[in-house]
Amino acid sequence: MFQRIRNFGIKAAGAVAVATVLLGCTETGGGSQGPRVNTNKPVVVGILVPSGSGVQQQEALAGSLVAAAKLAVAEMSDVQIDLRVYSTAGDPNRAAAAAQQAAKDGAKVLVGPLFAQAANAAGAAVASQGINVLSFSNNPDIAGGNVFILGDTFANTADRVVGYAARQGSRSIAALVKSDAAGEVAAAAVKAAAQNNGASFAGVARYELTTESAVAAVSATKSLIQQSGATALVMDADAAGALPVFAQLLPENGISAANTQFIGLTRWDKTADSVRANPGMQGSLFALNDTSATSAFNQRYGAANGVGPHLLAGKAYDAMRAVGTLLQSGSSDALSRNKLTRPAGFSGANGVFRLRPDGTNQRALAVATFREGQVVVLDPAPRSFGGAGS
Structure with a gap:
């Protein structure tokens, strides 16, 4: 097990052209609709959270999202993940800058951000590099191309x-x-x-x-x-x-x-x-x-952090479970759209879920x-x- 957590504060990088035409990821950087990965080495994963705004509720939520992501990584065996944390303050410009920085740092997939416009901006910023974005948003309007939504719809x-x-x-x-x-x-x-x-x-x-x-x-x-x-x-x-x-x-x-x-x-x-x-x-x-899955997640999160999770923390856990599960296969295209949208889905904080080819999700309820x-x-x-x- 390899886990390295880093935190990066990202400053706004000016106006970002946020195109809603998030078309299918290019093959720039390898892989079919997703960059190739070497699972024999730590795979960089960027998590974008709404910290840095100074708003207490957002800061608490960001902390809970990161803690849930770290829990998922800790529970995965035979997988090497270098998890790096980027602040967006919930702002689209900062989210785009964070996504670009994560890509420069070698991220092969992004987890987050939360707010729809920020997720849209992050996706647009890295679409040309074939990097998929597993956002915490529940807004289906931004789903598609390289952006997936994990929020309940x-x-x-x-x-x-x-x-x-x-x-x-x-x-x-x-x-x-x-x-x-x-x-x-x-x-x-x-x-x-x-x-x-x-x-x-x-x-x-x-x-x-x-x-x-x-x-x-x-x-x-x-x-x-x-x-x-x-x-x-x-x-x-x-x-x-x-x-x-x-x-x-x-x-x-x-x-x-x-x-x-x-x-x-x-x-x-x-x-x-x-x-x-x-x-x-x-x-x-x-x-x-799934009440039993939710209860079990809450208990594990509480044992690891001393407090209960935010209601949305499970979305970060789910994203990292999906990433980790796919990396366990050892496949170089583990983080491609084809693999992310596998029909069997994944086991998450609140039960099983799967990502749809249109960027939305299905959860077992x-x-x-x-x-x-x-x-x-x-x-x-x-x-x-x-x-x-x-």
Whole structure:
């Protein structure tokens, strides 16, 4: 086992032209869509984290990401990784400069950054060198070419929970989403999930984060369900947003889990006890990570660091697990797109996952519900993808 950790503070290098045309990596530097590596020597991996901004939350997150990456490296056998840390401050210009510096330092793959624009900039900065970027972002707009996203996506969650609901008899799906760009992504994910799982898409109602808008959205949702005959309602609302309001107002207006299958696209298990115990929310469906894998990761991280991980730390662990697993093969093209997107995927902090050729990811998720205010897993997360068709 070889592990060398270095930290590099990167200063902004002026305006960087961030092209969204992150086309397939060139073969500059060798390898098919990825630089060749010599696994008999330490392979340089750059991790780009949002430190250096002076913002306490970002600094804490950056530290947790690095700690999780180091944990993954420590747990891998027969692999030599020279892990080097670069600060981006969450800024696209600094992310591009960091990516360029990492490439000069010999990095064969980049892990991070977190924020979408920074990840896009980093990818553009090293695309011509054929270096792939495993970002922590969940924004599918930046995925593709040499940029992969590791963050949880609406598309993955929607397909899992809508698919489960459809198999249980919910064949007409409506959506209630925020009136913003993220809401549009959520609505598109619900529509695609319905179509992929043999259900019809009944339409969408939208809301803004104001009391007046939420009240109007409840009325619009009720009309949509009555007119379309939808039997399920998918919501992007979360505990920090409109979910507590909808949990109260929807049942008060005759729309509850008793007559309409509520489905969540966010972590409804993180809601307040009052929401969990709301009679109208009992029987709702939402997705969870593999709970046993998450618990095991949290324990290992805590034992190594004395504190628990940030909620996003698992993304850094996953990236390094993917890199380390591929390097264990000893193949010179271990970090190519073809290898990164292998159908079997990888074992991560929160269960198995795999990278898609389009730059997005698929994660094995569990389906859960509320029963008497308690979170109950109805369908555990798969432990493997079982091949390319899964």
